[in-house]
Amino acid sequence: MSTQAIAPDTLAPDIGTPDIGTPDIGTPDIVSTTATADAGRRPAPDAPALTQLDLLEAEGIAVIREIVGESRRPVLLFSGGKDSVVMLHLARKAFWPAPIPFPVLHVDTGHNFPEVLTFRDAEVERLGLRLHVASVQDWIDDGRLAERADGTRNPLQTLPLLDAIESGGFDAVFGGGRRDEEKARAKERIVSLRDEFGQWDPRNQRPELWDLVNARHRPGEHMRVFPLSNWTELDVWRYIERERIALPELYYAHQRQVFRRDAMWFAVGPYSQPRASEVVETRTVRYRTVGDMSCTGAVESDAATAADVVLEVAATTITERGATRGDDRLSEAAMEDRKKEGYF
Amino acid sequence: MGTPTITAGLTHGTLLRLATAGSVDDGKSTLVGRLLHDTKNVLSDQLAAVERVSRDRGLSATDLALLTDGLRAEREQGITIDVAYRYFATARRSYILADCPGHVQYTRNTVTGSSTADVVVLLTDARKGVLEQTRRHLAVAALLRVPHVIVAVNKIDLVDFSQAVFGQVSRDIRAVATGLGVEHVHAIPTSALTGDNIVEPSLNTPWYEGPSLLELLETLPVDAAGDEPGFRFPVQLVVRPQQAALDPALVDYRGYAGRLVAGRVVVGDEVIAEPSGRRSRVVGIDLGGRELSEARAPQSVTLRLADDIDIARGDTIVSPGLAAEPVKEVSAVLCWLSDESLASRGRYLVKHGSATVQAIVTSVDSRLDLDSLSDVPASGLGLNDIGRVHLRLAKPLPVSDYATSRPGGAFLLVDPASGGTLAAGMVTS
Incomplete structure (x- = not known):
């Protein structure tokens, strides 16, 4: 490398505080391998496909x-x-x-x-x-x-x-x-x-x-x-399920006080208050995206686990931003x- | 709008990467929209949005091209400027689709889309036949060695579904393809606008007995990565956590993080570190705390070796069977992608695998003439030119001929001042 790249060996010394002894949810413990014992042997070529x-x-x-x-x-x-x-x-x-x-x-x-x-x-x-x-x-x-x-x-x-x-x-x-x-x-x-x-x-x-x-x-x-x-x-949810990755609870079904606006359910909270004509009710909802409370809506859902969410997302007929983001509706090219x- | 089936979303079938190509207005984005729509991969809010825009513009039918032409300038001009990536799935396969632009000015984006493709779907307007962009994109597909090329002879409805027109256009294209060395070309008469032969075989082309576009995509064989005789592992980082190790038992850990770009490696394998040529043996393969007994392309893993040899970022760990002697003199084909021209004796950077080395273009040998499909003498290369050059490298790299190994032969030519990518390079023997 001619410029800029950090010297590879300085990688570790550069990095922050060690995190000792906290097992990672998605990282199974080290398992011993059988192949080391017999170094010359090649495993069967039909190992499971990626x-x-x-x-x-x-x-x-x-x-x-x-x-x-x-x-x-x-x-x-x-x-x-x-x-x-x-x-x-x-x-x-x-x-x-x-x-x-x-x-x-x-x-x-x-x-x-x-x-x-x-x-x-x-x-x-x-x-x-x-x-x-x-x-x-x-x-x-x-x-x-x-x-x-x-x-x-x-x-x-x-x-x-x-x-x-x-x-x-x-x-x-x-x-x-x-x-x-x-x-x-x-x-x-x-x-x-x-x-x-x-x-x-x-x-x-x-x-x-x-x-x-x-x-x-x-x-x-x-x-x-x-x-x-x-x-x-869907890939993200299947990966979360496979790797058992922990998420904030609001990604899963829970009861919440909500009101309907622009065909979305908004939580009642300090930054999103219902107007006079909007009725507050308690619904079982979850969030497909998590952003600013004032423009992120919830969807009605009974999905309580990552596996449930995978099935729900696979069957959905509407995109996650279409379902939950007010800010992308500002114009055709709002995100751009x-x-x-x-x-x- | 039909409901996408759960089985489609949860497919565990193979992944196919496809890219569109062809001249402007040949209907690429419409074809992509049609493919997404007719395979029930357009969600209801997306369809409602393009229906609304189509109505606002006074169109009598929904313009499916709006599904991928996402930029404001694209919608205003009715053209595609940059690659749009779309993802869809059927019961048999998942697809990553790169919808590429047709304008000659945006050829670099077509090269971007095609460089990772398993299949290029090349569109031609049945009324116009083979145009310069058709030749250029076919040349790009040939150079990049995209495994499959499907020619969609599109707008077949506008020539009254004529068998004779289809026959003439597909013969012309096959002649060009043969001249460029493309072996397998499939031709299909299509109308993206009306959906003929896109998903379902059309009743309007009874003389055509082949598969629809989707039927063909579903059944094309996909080459597994790594057709080289050995494995190739560019080292991205040396992982040596010392006192910062996540597990105190691993303070002495030393591993080489990278991605297997070709072949497979098994614990116990003999390896060579290039360019030093030092030998060692693999004693462990780690993937995020899980120990594997073998890994294969395109997995990202960390290798542990028996010996504490000097290996740094930019080096490549290879198997002894890999014929990749490090060299400093390289002959290559360049696909020039910048407004700034290539000059002989110019100084550049070459990025190959994880290595970046200085390079001098020692000679420009020839340029591909798209009309005659032959190499003509050249002293430089300009935007969208394809030419043969010789390079001298400041440090040796273990390259292979691109024809036998995409990862061994592919490199970027980079402008040292701006950092911009100037050309796609392919090593020739």
Whole structure:
């Protein structure tokens, strides 16, 4: 490597606090292998075929490792949502038995579900990570951002995110975005260049050839990296089921006080109050996505386990963002417009 | 809107990656929309959105191309600018579909979509026949050695489902394909707009006895990764946790993290670390705390070796059977993807596996002329040109001929100043 890549042997000394003695849910204990005893013997050639999940996992781990090899200061966006939890799980596998060699960053809208923040903090503690929080509330409080008329804070995350990336000196930012989520995301590269203003230029993306990663960029620019690009919502849930990955409870069926708005169920809470005409009722619901409370809706569901959710998602006739995100309904190109400005 | 069946969503069948290609307005995005729609892989809110936009534009029928043309500029201009990735499944297979642009200006995006494809579906307008982009995309598929090419002779409804037109266009394409060295080409008369021969065989083409597009996709054999005689494992990182180890018993752990890009490795195998040529033996294969007795492409694992030899990021661990002697002089075909032209004696970076090395283009030998399908003399390469060059590397790399090994022969040519990817490179022997 001619520039930038960290010396591989400095990987371990660079990384944070050891997390001693906490068994990982998804990581079975070491099992002894039979092949070591008889080194020359080759196992039967008809070993079980790699599944689609195996292939997706292998691709995700390879991308995470390559970015750590090529960049100076990577960071992972971690909200406590299912996709970012899967990202952490892959990162854990990628570097085992060394700890995850980068910090995590959360852009907190100030309107998050409290149980998700509790989960976020518990994960950070369990994995011995360093957490940076970029607070939208701080930006509103000191006047750098103004509350929107519709009350949603998702579009307000962009500036605090770009500021956190710049002030942290991060040159690679991992996100859990998937191409099946949304039509602008379907156009994004796995490793995607942002200019010094944080902008995405969808008309001039870098070619992405074979599985070769090129994360080089000019000073001031950075890369957004999406190792789950090729996963679908169903793949994510099947992986959560297979690896027994813990998630915030609100991803599973629970009773909640909700009201109906724009054909979605919204929780009654400090950031989402029913209007006079909206009736509050108690329903059995779960969340398919977890974001800002003011614009994230729940779906009616009895799915109490990951296996139940897999069946539910396989049979669904509506996309996860269509079912649960008010902010994507702002216009046909709402996501593309936010992404061009630097949104994740 | 039919309900997607649970069996379709939960398929454990094989994964097929396909990419579309063809000239602008040949109907690629419409074909993709039709394929998604007719296999019941469009969810109701997505369909409602494109129906609404189609009505707003005064169209009499739903424009299925809007399912993949997701960018504002694409919708405004009615063209595809960049690859859209879509995911769909049938009872037999899961598909990753890369819908690529047709404009010559966006050929780099077609190369992006095709480089990982098992199948390229090349569309031609039955009324226009073989165009320059048809030749260019066929050349790209040939160079990248995409295993299968399916030619959809599209808009067959606009030539009254004529057998003679289909016969002429498919003969012309086969002639070009043969000239480029593509062996297996399937041709299908289709209308993406009306759905003829996309999912169901059409009653409008009784003279065509072959499969529909989907029937063909469902049954194409997929090559397993790793047709090389041995295995190839580019080392991405050295994992040596020392005092930070997650388990105190593993403070002395030393492993090499990477991805098997070809072949398989078994505990006990003899290995060679390139380019140093030092030998050792695999004593352990780890995947996130689980110990495996073997691994195969394309798995990401961590290898432990019997000897404490010097191996760093960018090195490649290979089996002794792999004919990949590290070299510093390389001949290659480049598919030039940048507005900035290639100049002989130019200094670049080559990224191969996990290695990045400095390189000088010592000579530009020729350029592929798409009309004659022959190599013509050239002194440089410009955007969308395909040409033969010689490179000298600052450090030796264990490359293979791309024709025998995609991962052994594929590389990127990178601009050292901007970091941009300038060309897709394929090592020739």
